[in-house]
Amino acid sequence: MTTDVLLKTPENINLIWKHTSDDFRGITGGTKTVLYNKNGGTVLGSIEGMPSDVFAKQLKYAKWKEVCFQRDKKLKPIYKTFGLEPMFTGTNQWRGDFKTVLEIFKAQKGEDIAKRVGDAIRDAYVPFPDGPDSDGVQLLDGVSEVTKPGRGMLEIVIQRPTKKVVRVFECTRDALQEMYKQAISNPYVLQYQIL
Incomplete structure (x- = not known):
C-alpha cells in the first residue's frame, strides 16, 4: 500500500x-x-x-x-x-x-x-498546536494517539488535578524512544509502559 x-x-x-x-x-x-x-x-x-x-x-x-x-x-x-x-x-x-x-x-x-x-x-484536557498539550505531552512525527491499546504501543497514566487518565500512543520505532523519554521526564505521568 x-x-x-x-x-x-x-x-x-x-x-x-x-x-x-x-x-x-x-x-x-x-x-x-x-x-x-x-x-x-x-x-x-x-x-x-x-x-x-x-x-x-x-x-x-x-x-x-x-x-x-x-x-x-x-x-x-x-x-x-x-x-x-x-x-x-x-x-x-x-x-x-x-x-x-x-x-x-x-x-x-x-x-x-x-x-x-x-x-x-x-x-x-486542552490540546495546543504549538507545544505540549495540557498533560505536557508533545505528539511527535510518527506518533498518533489511539483509543484501543495494542502490542508495541506506549501507555501512560496521567494525573490531572481531579482524576487519573490513561493515554495510549502508536509510534514508529524512533518516535517510541522519544515518547518514552518524554514520559519519564513528565511530572504528570504516574506510570508508563510499552505494551
Missing part, C-alpha cells in the same frame, strides 16, 4: 476541506475541489487528485487548524469563568501553547488565578 493511499483517506480529505477557506474551495460534479499551488501556478482540482507533497502539506495545516479548533472550544468556557472572555475574541498569538496561556493569565489576573486556570485547563 502506498503512502498516497494511506494519507488520502476520506477523513483526511474531509479535514482538508473543512479547513480550507470558502473562497478557495468548491464542489465540481459532486467532488470536493480546492485551489492549490502546482508547478508555480494555482490549480483548481480535487483534493484526492493533489500531488502527494501538496496533499501532505495541506493535511499538516488542516491538522494544525483542527487542534486550534479543539483548543478554542475547550478554552472559551474557562476564559469566561475567569473573566478573560474579551481576550478570547482577540489575537490567537498567545494561545499556541499552555505555558504562554498561563503567563497571560498570570499577568492579567495574578498567580493564584493562573494556578486555578492551569488546573481547569488540565482537567478539561
Whole structure:
C-alpha cells in the first residue's frame, strides 16, 4: 500500500476541506475541489487528485487548524469563568501553547488565578498546536494517539488535578524512544509502559 493511499483517506480529505477557506474551495460534479499551488501556478482540482507533497502539506495545516479548533472550544468556557472572555475574541498569538496561556493569565489576573486556570485547563484536557498539550505531552512525527491499546504501543497514566487518565500512543520505532523519554521526564505521568 502506498503512502498516497494511506494519507488520502476520506477523513483526511474531509479535514482538508473543512479547513480550507470558502473562497478557495468548491464542489465540481459532486467532488470536493480546492485551489492549490502546482508547478508555480494555482490549480483548481480535487483534493484526492493533489500531488502527494501538496496533499501532505495541506493535511499538516488542516491538522494544525483542527487542534486550534479543539483548543478554542475547550478554552472559551474557562476564559469566561475567569473573566478573560474579551481576550478570547482577540489575537490567537498567545494561545499556541499552555505555558504562554498561563503567563497571560498570570499577568492579567495574578498567580493564584493562573494556578486555578492551569488546573481547569488540565482537567478539561486542552490540546495546543504549538507545544505540549495540557498533560505536557508533545505528539511527535510518527506518533498518533489511539483509543484501543495494542502490542508495541506506549501507555501512560496521567494525573490531572481531579482524576487519573490513561493515554495510549502508536509510534514508529524512533518516535517510541522519544515518547518514552518524554514520559519519564513528565511530572504528570504516574506510570508508563510499552505494551
